[in-house]
Amino acid sequence: MGHLSEEIINKANILLEIYPNKRSALIPLCHLAQGQDGYLTPEAIVEIADLVGVTPAEVRGTASFYDMFHLEPVGKHVVAMCTNIACMLRGADELLEHAQESLDVGIGGTTQDGQFTLEEAECLAGCNNAPCVQVNHRFFGPLDNEGFDRLIKDLRSGKLKDEVPEHGVLNRVDRNYGLKATPDQVQAERDVMESAKKERLAKKSESN
């Protein structure tokens, strides 16, 4: 059987439906696969390539452009710490230093127990809670050193299990929540667009 779970394949098929061009679903599919494994495994890449009709080299190349995709194994929790201007002014640099010490890991590294990968990030759009941190795409902040340690402790103990799913998936690629649209709805919308276009063209040729 394939590497991606049946559940993911089902979601992928819904996603593939809603784009006029299959390859447009590449990024959401990468998110789904990453949600399963934590990173884009070569097996997943080959399957995605097959699903969207491009080569594995193209999937890997495209994914490599984005910081949010990992091409190598990561810890159970990916901790992305913003050091952009708002957070920096509120002590992000110091917090990052603290995080490195307390996790005993460098930026981009994964702790020995495989629990945490620490990353430095650009603005996460959580400036109102600066300095802010994302764990598996879930927001935490504002954080000071103690707050950070507490967060780590809670993550370790599993207290935040429900809030922070392992290898978190982005809500917006998960069509069971968010912007779910059925193939019928999609087709209907497309038909409307098509007929509007035809009308426009007809008007244009009339006026000519």
Add this chain to the structure above:
Amino acid sequence: MTSSDQTEDKVELDPSKVKLTIDGIEVVVNKGELLIEAAAKAGKFVPRFCYHPRMEPVGVCRMCLVEVDSPRGPTLQPSCYVPADNGMVVNTQSEAVKKAQNGVLEYLLINHPLDCPVCDKGGECPLQDQTVAYGPGESRFIEEKRHFAKPIAISQLVELDRERCIQCSRCTRFSEEIAGEAEIDFLGRGDRTEVAIFPSQPFDSYFSGNTVQICPVGALTAKPYRFKSRPWDLEQVESTCTSCSVGCRVAAQSSANQVVRYLGIDVDEINQSWLCDRGRFGFESIYSANRLQAPMMPISGNLQDVSWPQAIEKVAEVFAEHQLKGADKIGIIGGSRLTNESAYAYTKLFKGLIGTDNVDAAPFNLGSVNSLYGLKTATINEVAESDLIITIGSNLKETAPILFLRIRDAILKRDSKLVEVGPYSTPLSEYATHVNINFSNFSEVISSLLNGGNGSDDKQITLAAELLKSVAQTADANVSVAIVYSSIDANRPLDNLEAALSKLATFFSPVTVRFLPVLSKPNAMGVLDMGMYPNLLPGRSVLSSAKLLKEVGWEKLPTKVGVDATNLLEMAAASKLDTLVLIGTDILTDFYDLELAEKAVANVKNLICIDTHINSTNAKATCVLPALYDAERSGTFTNMEGRVSKIASKVTGPSLAVDDWAIAVQIADSMGEDMGFESLEEIQAEISQVAPAYFGFSKGLNVLGESGVVVPMGSKPVSIERRPHDPIEVPGIASTNHQGTPLYAGAVIPSEYSDENTFKVGSVSMSYFRLVDEFKEITLESKSAVSSGTSGDDKNSKSRPADQDRNICEMVVVESLMDDGTLIKSAATLSEIKTDNVAKISPSLANSVGCHAGDSIKLKLGSAEAEFDVVVDSGVAENTVIVKKLDASKVLYGSNGLLVEVKK
């Protein structure tokens, strides 16, 4: 009226043209033409890296910025991306432009290593050249450059030095846009961007060498050329690739009398600057340890070097005997590696002087020559411009790779429709309506295609039939159809191909239908045109029309039509043939019936082989003569279109090897005969004079050098507008700069041949060069000959497998580009590429055998058995198994049929 007024009028009249000003010079160009090309027409070169004239522009490198006047004042715009429009004012030399060029180069050089002294590209490097011409004298960058591990192999052939890459995306775009297999792509972002493969999938494209040719720096290098030469040591000639019947134009480059590199030349009609890897890297076989160095004869049982006089003496003695009596006891097989001139010389020797018609250049899967000459032929360009293309037979990517690229391009850019009638799915299937065939259902499938899908429950057939019908019923007179055809099998002809083709022609009438044959051997067309087939004579004429030949010394012309390869071998096996001459064919590994070949070799008295490499057959010869090979010889080559182009010599061969035509002349001389020529020019003059389809070809060739002439030539002017070759690539191939002058082909065709004879295929009137009635005779003759050789097969393939439990299937042996024939085996780098030994079967067969993709299965024929990896392919007909023509499958060849048992 002044001339400029005239132009103005024209521009106003012709909406497809626009007029603009570039550096103060007014030019008129096609609407939509890119500024970078328009500038070239104004005589201005705009520096560039990413733009390639044969690919879509992307505008990523910014080297080509020019200033274009706009309502906001002059702005910098990439000239490779902006189309020319009326009234544009463009400046390619302004201060702002110079500053931009300077800046772009300084940026590129920030991370570019100082490798020039050890870089293969140094000396022909667009980055070097354009830095000197447009760049900064000094870099302000003092920090550390980025570093990558230096060169990494991304395939068996190509190495990548990521530090040198300037991210122009020429290679990645080529892979996706032209070859259609994006095995390489950019990885990462910003200054860390690198070209990369997917780790488990090497860059094993058949077209990988092109990326090396178009890389504007030394980032991509090809193993066969690495560190072999410096560009300023290279000499080059323009020549023709002789690896398949497409006949791509190449530049053969040598250093110190050794061929080191082939590059593709941009010839619009053929390869448009691309080459396949077999053609590009096959030259290494010139330097194989297997090259024949001297004539050889067995001395006390062992083949040993002898002198030329000894060898010629021996051969002449044998031939002289046949000339006296028993011209039917000698047979000649092979010859498709020959130049046309050498083929003419041998034909004259065998048919004209010795008097035997037993000559068969042995394109084993051709069937009758009628399917070659009886149809209105298409050029490759005409195929690419057709609205409907039908391919029948082989996988073009394997048998004619550049034709594959051209057809793919036509489908994508021109929206041509494709119907693929073939034995398995190919890379073209995704754009095509694919229809499955095998030997036994071929005629049936064609009939139902022409009957609106009647009598078929195959959905694909219905779809294809509808498409065919809609084209046939079109009222549009501009619609045209091209049919590209071959056998499906490497060894055997499709029985009813000829009938199928004429049915198709009738079906589409009055829509224009043109045909392009895909021949399985390189110069098959040329050597058949020179008469190397029973009943044929030079210039597509036949034995009964030899008037002209008699005037130039063909004194002993046979009166009886000879026999073909299969029958010759049968005669030899039964000891009814005394002498077998093999020209460049290794029948002990190549013939479809290996048992028969073995018996023939064992029982024939004299086995004379004229070859370039040692092989298993000539090891058993009574005399071996060493011939010159690619890049060592001159002459002409005729491709599948009938296009004659020049083969040029660049280096000297092994000191004792001789060009084939000269071998023929020497043998004749020693027999006391006079061939009537002593040089290539004299042979060409003779062909021009006596071979009807080739009348005047040598003169035409001298005028229309680079793209050759399609025979038979007309005497009408031929206008050629040549696309500019990528000016930053392959410096110094002068002839490709040739632009747009109308030229005269110059053929003067005697009146008895000049009016094109019309004939009917079905109810369609068609015209071609020779009288078709004469060919009808050949059809009958060769039909009987062919079928007597393969009748066993016919019986077997016709009868449907009865015993379903045993999964008896029809075996189709298909050609592959990277096979294990002599050329690949003796080319150092290509021979290392592993060929996958697969058997393709349909899903239903996989089901009944109980195997999945990736499993291995056994094919059993008689007592022979071979194992293959399974590929399940819905493009394969039921009860059919497709295997490649490789050593591994050869144990299954035999006279006892093609029905194999498929076992798990």
